Amino acid sequence: MSLRDLGAELRRARRARRAREARGEPAEEGGAVAPIAFDARERPAAGPASIDPVLNSTAASSPTTDTPISVDDAAVAARLASLSSSHPALATRLRALDPEQRAAILAEGESVLVEAQVGSGKTTVLAHRVLTLHLAEGVPLEEMAVLTFTRKAAREITDRVRGLLEAPPPPEAFAGFGTFHAVARSLLERSGRLDRFGRRPGFGVLDAAARRALLLEIAREAGLVLRYEKKLDRRLEAARAGRWRYGAMRKDDDLPRLVALYEEEKRRRNVFDFDDLVERALEIVPELEPERRPRWIVVDELQDCDERQLAFLAAWAGEGTRFFGVGDPRQVIYSWRGSRPEIFAAFESRFGARRVTLARNYRSRPAILAVAGAVLGAQAGPLRAAREGGRPVVVRRHHDPLAETVYLTARIRALLEEGCAPGEIAVLTRTREPLAALEEGLAAAGLPVARRGVDREPERRELRDWLLRLLAAVLRPEDTGAAARLLADSAAA
Numbered sequence: 001m002s003l004r005d006l007g008a009e010l011r012r013a014r015r016a017r018r019a020r021e022a023r024g025e026p027a028e029e030g031g032a033v034a035p036i037a038f039d040a041r042e043r044p045a046a047g048p049a050s051i052d053p054v055l056n057s058t059a060a061s062s063p064t065t066d067t068p069i070s071v072d073d074a075a076v077a078a079r080l081a082s083l084s085s086s087h088p089a090l091a092t093r094l095r096a097l098d099p100e101q102r103a104a105i106l107a108e109g110e111s112v113l114v115e116a117q118v119g120s121g122k123t124t125v126l127a128h129r130v131l132t133l134h135l136a137e138g139v140p141l142e143e144m145a146v147l148t149f150t151r152k153a154a155r156e157i158t159d160r161v162r163g164l165l166e167a168p169p170p171p172e173a174f175a176g177f178g179t180f181h182a183v184a185r186s187l188l189e190r191s192g193r194l195d196r197f198g199r200r201p202g203f204g205v206l207d208a209a210a211r212r213a214l215l216l217e218i219a220r221e222a223g224l225v226l227r228y229e230k231k232l233d234r235r236l237e238a239a240r241a242g243r244w245r246y247g248a249m250r251k252d253d254d255l256p257r258l259v260a261l262y263e264e265e266k267r268r269r270n271v272f273d274f275d276d277l278v279e280r281a282l283e284i285v286p287e288l289e290p291e292r293r294p295r296w297i298v299v300d301e302l303q304d305c306d307e308r309q310l311a312f313l314a315a316w317a318g319e320g321t322r323f324f325g326v327g328d329p330r331q332v333i334y335s336w337r338g339s340r341p342e343i344f345a346a347f348e349s350r351f352g353a354r355r356v357t358l359a360r361n362y363r364s365r366p367a368i369l370a371v372a373g374a375v376l377g378a379q380a381g382p383l384r385a386a387r388e389g390g391r392p393v394v395v396r397r398h399h400d401p402l403a404e405t406v407y408l409t410a411r412i413r414a415l416l417e418e419g420c421a422p423g424e425i426a427v428l429t430r431t432r433e434p435l436a437a438l439e440e441g442l443a444a445a446g447l448p449v450a451r452r453g454v455d456r457e458p459e460r461r462e463l464r465d466w467l468l469r470l471l472a473a474v475l476r477p478e479d480t481g482a483a484a485r486l487l488a489d490s491a492a493a
Contacts, residue, residue, distance in 0.1 A: 119363025365390030
């Protein structure tokens with residue numbers, strides 16, 4: 001099929017799809033076993049970029065500034081030699097790592113800050129640091145707090161540490177391992193101070209969806225007027241900093257009244273939301289007994305901390321508590337709620353941390369790192385590819401989605417004819433809009449597609465959410481609002 005024929009077929013497929021949508025018929029699915037994957041995870045729109053129509057990146061082995069890493073080799077070697085006699089298995093594991101990883105794991109000092117580029121083995125370093133503290137320095141796991149931002153990361157670190165130990169410890173040994181919110185909740189539950197906040201033991205926690213639903217329910221019942229309702233979460237975050245007006249607002253709306261009613265309703269229902277957990281824990285940790293303070297606090301993805309979380313860490317620390325933070329200031333993803341690249345410098349200054357940099361990238365080949373360096377410039381920092389080879393990167397500008405689809409379809413077919421395995425080809429998009437045209441073009445060319453990152457079973461997701469609300473209503477009968485929402489959803493269905 002020529003490119004002209006493919007374009008005609010694509011237009012025909014598009015007209016057919018629109019006709020099906022007009023009739024209310026479901027979209028046709030791709031092949032059952034999909035060789036080509038799409039990633040439809042959305043990100044905020046970027047500004048306009050100036051890119052040459054065709055850019056070929058022929059990267060050398062050192063794609064960007066190859067700055068030497070400042071490491072005290074003698075001190076690391078001495079510690080490694082000491083471990084060889086006391087913990088030979090651990091020493092063998094550490095020798096398999098690169099010099100910067102070993103330096104980070106064996107760094108001495110009150111606090112250590114590891115600047116870890118993408119693909120540099122961050123989780124490996126964090127897990128081995130915990131292992132070294134436990135085995136070589138005799139710090140019980142129960143006396144460590146290992147904090148992350150996602151449950152997935154918390155599970156991964158816990159599983160990694162458990163797998164590295166010859167005799168896996170009991171689950172309670174990992175009580176201090178978890179997300180900031182989970183650990184803060186545990187502190188509140190065991191504090192004996194819940195009455196201070198108008199709560200009782202067995203309190204519930206509103207997730208983001210439940211919080212928003214409750215806020216809108218309160219606003220509706222009270223007849224409140226709210227501007228920028230779709231950005232309510234960001235408005236509440238700004239309100240915490242005293243900024244009640246948002247966007248082009250010239251006068252206040254009813255947001256202050258909504259916040260006051262919301263706090264009252266949470267107390268009545270005996271619930272916190274996620275933001276409350278860290279804030280309320282911050283109020284009680286200064287009063288904790290010395291034996292309830294961790295000897296070590298380890299933080300993953302440190303760049304995503306905000307000022308409240310840094311304050312929580314400082315307040316929770318005891319007189320002898322030391323810190324180990326890992327992250328990359330170039331990967332801030334929660335800037336809308338207070339995290340920022342300067343958090344690294346704030347951590348370094350507040351806790352007197354020594355900084356170690358991991359610059360070897362084990363994930364990408366030199367050509368990819370060359371592009372990263374060209375786009376980010378000095379902001380990319382030192383990047384060194386541990387892998388060799390790879391094809392040059394080609395950047396092409398297309399006039400419209402149709403031209404892009406025709407090109408990609410022809411390119412993918414050529415790759416398959418060259419012997420490239422279908423499972424080795426992926427098309428990543430910044431937004432979901434291009435995916436329909438791409439799927440149609442590939443289907444017209446006889447290429448089956450698997451689309452990832454998109455919920456193709458909303459009914460199953462809605463059923464799961466309904467069952468979770470049902471369980472919450474049964475277990476927490478005092479939360480009458482949850483039961484009312486459940487009944488309303490059931491009636492609507």
